[in-house]
Amino acid sequence: MLSLNKKGDTGVSTLIIFIAMVLVAAVAALVLIQTITNLQSQATQTTSEASEQISTALLVTKITGHVDASKTSVDYLRITAKLAPGSRGIDLNNLLVNYSDSNTLKPGVRWLNSIALDNAESTFTAAFDAIATRPSDKFYAVRFLGKDDSYSATKIMENDQIEIWYNSPDANVSINAQIALTPVNGTDVPVTYKIPVSLIGNYAQVYPSVVQ
Numbered sequence: 001m002l003s004l005n006k007k008g009d010t011g012v013s014t015l016i017i018f019i020a021m022v023l024v025a026a027v028a029a030l031v032l033i034q035t036i037t038n039l040q041s042q043a044t045q046t047t048s049e050a051s052e053q054i055s056t057a058l059l060v061t062k063i064t065g066h067v068d069a070s071k072t073s074v075d076y077l078r079i080t081a082k083l084a085p086g087s088r089g090i091d092l093n094n095l096l097v098n099y100s101d102s103n104t105l106k107p108g109v110r111w112l113n114s115i116a117l118d119n120a121e122s123t124f125t126a127a128f129d130a131i132a133t134r135p136s137d138k139f140y141a142v143r144f145l146g147k148d149d150s151y152s153a154t155k156i157m158e159n160d161q162i163e164i165w166y167n168s169p170d171a172n173v174s175i176n177a178q179i180a181l182t183p184v185n186g187t188d189v190p191v192t193y194k195i196p197v198s199l200i201g202n203y204a205q206v207y208p209s210v211v212q
Contacts, residue, residue, distance in 0.1 A: 060081050065203065067200075072173060075170050079166060110138075111139070145162065175194070193209065
């Protein structure tokens, strides 16, 4: 009988060890599954954020320069732009204008919303002109084209066409310059243009270039 009890004790011990091994394996498998799930979720989120950042952009379709009184330079730009295909909306508070030419570099210019309260071109122009003569100022203002005069918004959405009025450095004729509209969480699409040799009238189209 004593021998049978010893065998029984051994069998119980073996069973306990076996159960413990099964539990350890189950816990390890659960941890592994959770780890894989978390990594997959993080990878999906990273991919989504990267995709959004790449696709979020503004495309410049036209740039017109305001000709100064001397007819020798352009003192501010009117930049027509729209969202790139597939781009999500862009908050104007998170949109920077970067300007550069052979003589000047002006990065990170931000939206000045204090003069963007009236979408009517006449009152908008008057408000912009009143402060655009300050050479030390770095700002841009925005009009939404094709909207009511009273229209006001802080975000560019699909099908919107905007006109950015940018207080640029004086750019003399024949100078090459580059402008980039850069969302804080997005991609910029730089545009290079050249000031025409002959400046006639109040405005001159600088992009796309016009054959003179």
